[in-house]
Amino acid sequence: MTGWTALALATALVGVAAGVPGLLLLAVATFGYGATTRLWTRYGLSNLSYDRRLGTERAVVGDTVSLDVAVWNRKALPLPWVAADDLVTNGIEVRERKALELDDVTVARNALRNTWALGWYERVIRHYHLEATRRGVFEFGPIRLHVRDLVGRHAVTEERPLPARLVVAPRTLPVMDTGGARAPIGERRARHSLFHDPALFGGVRPFQPGDPLRRIHWRATARVGRPLSRRWEPARSRQIILVLDVQTLPGPAWEMAWDPDAFEGLCVGAASLARAALNGGASVGLAAAGFSGTSQRVAYVPGRSGPAQLARVTDLLARLGPISSGSLGDLLTWLTRRVPAGTSLVILTARPPRPFGPYLRRLSTSGYGSEVLVLQG
Incomplete structure (x- = not known):
């Protein structure tokens, strides 16, 4: 009883x-x-279904993503009070809800709360719009369903996983043409290179000991009366690795301090350069000494070409955090073990580039092209 x-x-x-x-x-x-x-x-919770549908799983900062929430009472028992707390990572904004309540159980999660009074076999769908105002990966779930009685007392509560994810990539901006006075980014030739492109004939020079016989320009030698060798320009690479300097403030790399605006600007710059280079037919990759939601200390996308590569690069930028996992010098050393000589390394940084001089000289002597692009705040 x-x-x-x-x-x-x-x-x-x-x-x-x-x-x-x-x-x-x-x-x-x-x-x-x-x-x-x-x-x-x-x-109360038997045959009670809750469904959440995102309009897309990928968005860009500034986009609006539709969100449909549906609850269905699939039984003959009416429910006078049903509530659902749908948890989502902090940072997402809902147009129809000016402020989401902070969940008091799960850390760093807000709760999108809905209540209904459902008759038998009744289904209700509510439409929301998510404003992608910031870069990041936003996790949905779990949900908590509550059924109450007529006077508002809790009758039963249940938690369901129902995971979902929205990846918000940084926006891209047009890359201004330099007007032809300079080579496009990633196509500049190194002054010295271990590799040469036979299609880039650069003239002749005096024969030097060690030059192979096939390199001698016989017609020019006969004309001037002394041995001359063919000269080629250093290889021009269409392989680009965007190197993002996660450290945005001077000081040691292990300091947990950063400039939020500068870091977001670097992410926008990297996404914009990747899009421009891929549209030009280049092979593009991305490397950063930072954490991206995995146990790896280096966030890395190998260089590839094609339209699908932009999604890979921007997805990594969406996941990348502002805390540095190592120095830029260590990252460049790590890259030289994984990408072939002749690759162009484009360094994006918010710091003064003067300390990078030794790294750039070492890259040049190893046969890598290098450029430094400094974010102007």
Whole structure:
């Protein structure tokens, strides 16, 4: 016998003994309330479905993403009060809700809360719009479903995983043409290179010991009367690795301090350069000494060409955090073990580039092209 049933029985006995009909009616109401509460406790969440649908799983800063939330009571038992707390990572904005409540159980999660009163076999769909105002990866779920009784007491609660993810990539800006006075980014030739392109004939020079015989320009040698060798320009690479300097403030790399605006600007610059280079037919990759939601200390996308590569690069930029995992010099050394000589390394930084001089000279002597692009705040 439940508490509500015992209370109803006791009220009925008192009503009969005292001859008070009102107590009998109260006993009937108490028994009815207890019975229905027991029904909602036992069957309230059975055949109750909750569904969340995102308009897309990928967006760019400034986009609006549709979000549909549907709840369906697929049974004959009506539910007077149903609530759902749909948890989402901090930072997402809902147009129809000016402020989301911070969840008091899960860290760094907000709750999109909805309540309904559902009749039997009733389905309700609500439409929301997510404003992608910042770069990042936003996780949805779990959800907590609550069913309450007529007076608002909790009858039963259940948590369901229902995971989903929205990746918001940095926006891209047009890359201004330099007007032909300089070679395009990633196509500049190194002054010295271990590799040469036979299609880039650069003239002749005096024969030097060690030159192979096939390099001798016989016609020019016969004309001037002394041995001359062919000269070629250093190889021009269409393989570009964008090297993002995660450290945005002077000081040691291990310091957990950063400039948020500068870091976001670097991400926008990297995405913009990647898009421009890929549209030009180049092979583009990305490397950064930072954390991207994995155990790896280097965030890296190998160089590839084609339209799908832009999504890979921007996805990594969306996941990349502003805390440096190592120095820029260590990152460049790591890259030289993984990309072939002749690759152009384009360094994007918000710091003064003067300390980078030794790294750039070492890259040049190893046969890598290098450029430094400094973000102007």
